Amino acid sequence: MLVWLTPSGNRPWVGSTNDNSIWSLIFGYNGFGRLLGNRDGGGGGIPPNSTGMAMASPGGMGGGAPSGGHGPGGTGFGGQTGLFRIFNNDFGPNIAWLLILALASGGLLLWILRKTPRTNRGRAAVIFWMLWLIVHIVIFSMTSGVIHPYYVVVMAPAVAALVGIGVPFLWGSYVRRKSYAWILSMLVGVTAVIAIIILSYASTMTWLMWTVGVLGAIGMIGLLVNLYTPKRWFQNLAIITSVAACMIAPVVYTLSTINVTHTGSIPTAGPNSTAMQGSNNEKSQADSALVQYLLQNQNGATWLVAVDSANESAAIQLTSGQLVMAIGGFNGSDTPLTLEQFKQLVADGKLKYYAASSHGHGGGPNGGNSEITNWIKKNGKVVNYGGSDVTLYELSV
Numbered sequence: 001m002l003v004w005l006t007p008s009g010n011r012p013w014v015g016s017t018n019d020n021s022i023w024s025l026i027f028g029y030n031g032f033g034r035l036l037g038n039r040d041g042g043g044g045g046i047p048p049n050s051t052g053m054a055m056a057s058p059g060g061m062g063g064g065a066p067s068g069g070h071g072p073g074g075t076g077f078g079g080q081t082g083l084f085r086i087f088n089n090d091f092g093p094n095i096a097w098l099l100i101l102a103l104a105s106g107g108l109l110l111w112i113l114r115k116t117p118r119t120n121r122g123r124a125a126v127i128f129w130m131l132w133l134i135v136h137i138v139i140f141s142m143t144s145g146v147i148h149p150y151y152v153v154v155m156a157p158a159v160a161a162l163v164g165i166g167v168p169f170l171w172g173s174y175v176r177r178k179s180y181a182w183i184l185s186m187l188v189g190v191t192a193v194i195a196i197i198i199l200s201y202a203s204t205m206t207w208l209m210w211t212v213g214v215l216g217a218i219g220m221i222g223l224l225v226n227l228y229t230p231k232r233w234f235q236n237l238a239i240i241t242s243v244a245a246c247m248i249a250p251v252v253y254t255l256s257t258i259n260v261t262h263t264g265s266i267p268t269a270g271p272n273s274t275a276m277q278g279s280n281n282e283k284s285q286a287d288s289a290l291v292q293y294l295l296q297n298q299n300g301a302t303w304l305v306a307v308d309s310a311n312e313s314a315a316i317q318l319t320s321g322q323l324v325m326a327i328g329g330f331n332g333s334d335t336p337l338t339l340e341q342f343k344q345l346v347a348d349g350k351l352k353y354y355a356a357s358s359h360g361h362g363g364g365p366n367g368g369n370s371e372i373t374n375w376i377k378k379n380g381k382v383v384n385y386g387g388s389d390v391t392l393y394e395l396s397v
Helices: 022-029 032-036 092-112 121-142 149-175 182-202 206-228 232-258 288-296 310-320 339-347 370-379
Strands: 305-307 324-326 353-357 381-383 390-394
Touching (some): 092 149, 092 182, 182 232, 206 232, 288 390, 305 310, 310 324, 310 353, 353 370
Parallel strands (some): 305 353
Antiparallel strands (some): 353 390
C-alpha cells in the first residue's frame, strides 16, 4: 500500500515489472502467476534458450515452464504438481526427511491437548507451526508456475519446531504405555523409509541407504517388542537405533551440502548439488583488467559502468566496491530509465562507460531498454581495456 500510494517519481522502480506497478508484481509474476502458471502480469521473464532450459527470471527464480531437469544435481524446477510433490526428487532432499514425523507429532499433540483451555500456549504454538507447515505444503504442491526446490527452506523452522515439541510427547505416551504408544515405532519406520527413498534419488550413497534401513528396522521392531516385554537394555538399544535411523541421513546430507562449493543463485541440497548452471550471478569476481581500467578512468562518475542487468553488474560491483548501474533491473527487462534520462546522466558526467556482455540478456523481451542499448551501440566509442569478457563503450553526448 505504501509503494502504491507513493508517486512513481518519489520512489524506486518496482523491479521485475514492465509497468512500475506493485500490483503487477503481487498479483502477476510473484502472485497468481506463480500459483496458476500464468506468465502474464509484468513478470519480465526470459524466454527459454536454445537448449530448452529456461533462463533466469526476476528475483533469482528461473523463468519458463514448471518442468525441466530433476534430481539434486542442478535442478531448475519442482516437477509435477500433486499431493506427493514435496517428496519427489526435486523437493525431497531439501525438506522431506522429517516432514511426516513433524506432521504426525503436531497432529497427535493437538489431539492430546484438545480439551485444554483456549489460552493454552503449548497448543497455540503447535497450531501456529502446523498452519505454517501445511500452508506451504499446499501452496508448493499446487504451484504450476515458476518454482524452485530451494523455496522449501521456508518450511524448515516449522519442521524443526514440531519435531522438537512433538517427539517428547510421543516418547511420554510410549513410556506410559498409552493406547497410541505404537505410533512412535511406526513413525521411526516411516521416517527411515522416506530417507531411503530420498537417498535413492542421488544413487551415490548406497551404503547409507542400507545403514538407514537396518537401523530403522531394528529401532521400529525394538520399540514395538519393548512395549510388551520391556527391558532396560533393549529399550536403550531401540532408542539409539531409532534416533540414528531418523537423523543420520539428513545430517550426512547437510554436511555434504556444506562441503560442496555452490555457484549461482539456485542451489539444491545433497552430495552432488550445485546451482543451476547458466542461470544468474555465477561469478563473484569480474575481469580484473576491466575493473582496473574502469577505476583508473572513472574520473568522479557516480556509476563505475552501466550494464544490462543485475546478473552482469553483480561481479563488477563486488570486485570494485563501486556503484554499477543495471539499466534493466534484475534480468534486463525493466524500464526504469528513458533514453533522455540516460543521456542526461551521461551529459552530467555521472556515467561514462557501458559494458555489453556477450552472454547478457540485454534490452528485455518486451522492448525493455533496447532504445538505450541501440543508442549506446550507435553513438558509443568502443575502447580496448585489455580484456575480452565484454565490449566496453565510452559514452558521450
